[in-house]
Amino acid sequence: MAKVKIICPKCDWEPRPSDLWSCSCGHAWHTFDTGGRCPSCNKQWDDTQCLGSSAGGCGKWSPHLEWYRNLDDWVKEEVEKVEVEIVEPVTVG
Ligand SMILES: [Zn+2]
Ligand SMILES: [Zn+2]
Numbered sequence: 050m051a052k053v054k055i056i057c058p059k060c061d062w063e064p065r066p067s068d069l070w071s072c073s074c075g076h077a078w079h080t081f082d083t084g085g086r087c088p089s090c091n092k093q094w095d096d097t098q099c100l101g102s103s104a105g106g107c108g109k110w111s112p113h114l115e116w117y118r119n120l121d122d123w124v125k126e127e128v129e130k131v132e133v134e135i136v137e138p139v140t141v142g
Contacts, residue, residue, distance in 0.1 A: 053118065053119050053120055053123045054117070054119060055081050055116050055117060055118070056116065056118050057107060057109075057116065058111045059099060059107050059109045059111055060099060060107035062104070062105055062106035062107065064079075064100070065104075068100055068104055070100075072087040072089060072090060072094075074089055074090040076088070076089035080094065080113075081097075081116070084113070085097055085113040094113060095112060095113055096112055097111060097112075097116055099111065
């Protein structure tokens, strides 16, 4: 299957598993583990900041979904898988 890569859409910086993002509540976590949601206060971050110069990134904000490369292919494959798995006929009415 297509491999989904997580890369900054602006500078091609690739986060490492050890990189941490800080929430406004003060919690720090790896935001791509949770799809941009803070596990402490459940705030959903629609935009994700590229980590700054210390980590080699550009420091700019981008929509979280734009970080996922090959996501379209992955979604397509997942949808095709689901379609194959649904074998029960749906009766309407
Ligand atoms: Zn939080
Ligand atoms: Zn960047």
